[in-house]
């Protein structure tokens with residue numbers, strides 16, 4: 001799209017250019033938006049709202065590519081960085097392999113779990129809204145929004161209450177290295193894999209469990225493939241929406257404003273939606289799978305895992321450096337303020 005526009009400027013004679021100026025439809029672009037989820041999942045709800053706003057307020061259109069249509073998360077990121085796609089929703093659970101600072105959202109027992117605090121943290125927090133922009137820019141990405149999708153809960157074949165119980169359990173994680181460190185620290189044997197491999201891995205007992213928010217577990221039948229769902233309280237599934245930064249920089253002021261306004265509307269909308277999602281997900285699981293065991297670790301049980309999380313946080317800081325340490329510090333301040 002970018003190259004077409006440059007070509008247009010250099011070769012079209014001025015008479016045609018004048019005609020073009022009076023025909024706004026000529027400047028209408030189709031922007032491609034890839035995500036890791038389906039249209040009715042949180043990323044999909046956000047994308048559809050964003051698309052509606054863009055199309056309502058301009059002649060541009062958005063084509064959404066849901067999960068599976070353009071390969072796995074890593075493939076989609078490559079295509080976005082190469083400029084073949086304009087927008088991408090990718091979670092730190094995958095992006096963290098490329099941007100270590102983004103793994104702040106994966107540090108166990110850092111993020112809040114109370115939905116109202118979560119909303120404030122993501123809506124107003126300085127860490128979320130100010131500290132990552134420059135970092136993503138270094139990777140050719142214009143960061144637009146970061147939002148949660150619900151509390152991470154662990155589904156396994158057997159109940160666990162402490163790290164000893166997790167010994168030998170093969171837990172699938174997304175591909176960010178800090179997730180492997182987390183589950184190692186928790187006593188399990190983690191295996192990183194893309195989303196596309198997980199269902200098969202559960203069916204063939206290549207893995208014994210995984211983590212995800214309830215809304216996703218229910219939607220993709222992960223409860224049907226495991227026997228116990230455990231609330232450990234260790235994290236919040238987080239995702240981020242970005243644009244290719246060259247594409248973004250080449251836009252005129254009006255289009256940048258259009259994207260920022262659509263982002264603000266979609267962000268506000270999804271933050272309200274996700275507050276309800278954990279509960280909706282859990283209720284649906286209880287309804288459709290009444291025999292499924294649901295465990296909430298007690299504070300005393302959580303304390304053992306929290307103790308193990310300290311070393312994981314240090315691993316994050318070792319990799320993400322001073323910037324990472326500053327992010328964690330600011331996140332704690334933002335959470336205190338949100339409470």
Ligand code: 6CS
Pocket residue numbers: 036037149174194195211212213216237
């Ligand atoms: O576990 C995963 O890989 C997936 N989980 C969610 C909630 N969204 C997309 C991601 O690929």
